[in-house]
Amino acid sequence: MIIATYNVNGVNGRLPVLLRWLQEKQPDVVCLQELKAPQEKFPEKEINDAGYHAVWHGQKSWNGVAILSRGSEPQEVRRSLPGNDEDDQSRYIEAIVDGILIGCLYLPNGNPSPGPKFDYKLSWFDRLHKHADYLLKENVPVVLAGDYNAIPTGFDVYKPERWVDDALFRPETRAAYKSLVDQGWTDALRHLYPDEVIYTFWDYFRKAYDRNAGLRIDHFLLSPLVLERLVAAGVDKEVRGWEKTSDHAPVWIELN
DNA sequence: ATGTCGATACGCTATCGA
Numbered sequence: 001m002i003i004a005t006y007n008v009n010g011v012n013g014r015l016p017v018l019l020r021w022l023q024e025k026q027p028d029v030v031c032l033q034e035l036k037a038p039q040e041k042f043p044e045k046e047i048n049d050a051g052y053h054a055v056w057h058g059q060k061s062w063n064g065v066a067i068l069s070r071g072s073e074p075q076e077v078r079r080s081l082p083g084n085d086e087d088d089q090s091r092y093i094e095a096i097v098d099g100i101l102i103g104c105l106y107l108p109n110g111n112p113s114p115g116p117k118f119d120y121k122l123s124w125f126d127r128l129h130k131h132a133d134y135l136l137k138e139n140v141p142v143v144l145a146g147d148y149n150a151i152p153t154g155f156d157v158y159k160p161e162r163w164v165d166d167a168l169f170r171p172e173t174r175a176a177y178k179s180l181v182d183q184g185w186t187d188a189l190r191h192l193y194p195d196e197v198i199y200t201f202w203d204y205f206r207k208a209y210d211r212n213a214g215l216r217i218d219h220f221l222l223s224p225l226v227l228e229r230l231v232a233a234g235v236d237k238e239v240r241g242w243e244k245t246s247d248h249a250p251v252w253i254e255l256n
Numbered sequence: 257a258t259g260t261c262g263a264t265a266c267g268c269t270a271t272c273g274a
Contacts, residue, residue, distance in 0.1 A: 009262065062273070
């Protein structure tokens with residue numbers, strides 16, 4: 001079983017790339033972020049025609065998350081993160097697929113920092129902590145996948161000294177990511193490849209992909225019952241080199 | 257400081273967020 005996460009940066013503008021990748025990869029479950037489409041403009045028909053059921057939470061212009069499944073229909077559990085009824089940004093959706101609870105998240109970018117956007121990021125992280133802790137205590141198989149907008153360590157960015165003041169790498173962000181993992185989660189890619197340089201995002205600016213000037217910000221956090229099924233993981237890096245592509249590449253795990 | 261995308265609107269050019 002292959003579960004993937006892909007920040008598409010506009011699901012409609014990215015549709016040809018997304019459909020090509022789905023066809024080639026045939027993942028069983030896909031978490032999408034940055035749909036940049038209102039609820040009614042999600043390309044449901046094209047996704048269905050590609051063989052996938054979908055649940056999604058759209059938003060005009062920005063954000064938006066979805067969970068696709070090739071076999072059974074995803075059973076939606078929630079479409080927002082608990083803890084703030086006034087938060088209307090579409091950044092979290094949760095569904096059960098084949099007995100695994102899938103949380104698809106798009107954590108706030110947080111730039112410029114410091115400032116209100118960074119405060120929002122940290123408060124969102126705090127809500128994620130609480131919800132993730134609740135999920136762990138349920139003792140069910142859980143996958144928290146998505147764009148965390150967090151560079152875990154200096155090893156996960158091509159030139160850490162250039163990112164020290166960025167919201168993706170500030171000490172508060174790294175500390176929030178670490179304390180989340182320390183609840184009892186496993187960062188799947190780092191677990192399987194402790195010594196490899198792994199990137200999932202390359203800026204559109206300055207030929208970042210050609211220079212491999214990347215960041216690792218799209219992550220899979222696994223609960224213990226999923227970890228014991230983990231057999232492989234990777235980044236479909238070549239997709240980042242396609243025409244009209246996203247600035248993120250798809251990331252995946254394989255479970256037995 | 258720069259650069260490049262996608263989506264949007266008092267829409268063919270500019271702005272915002274990333």
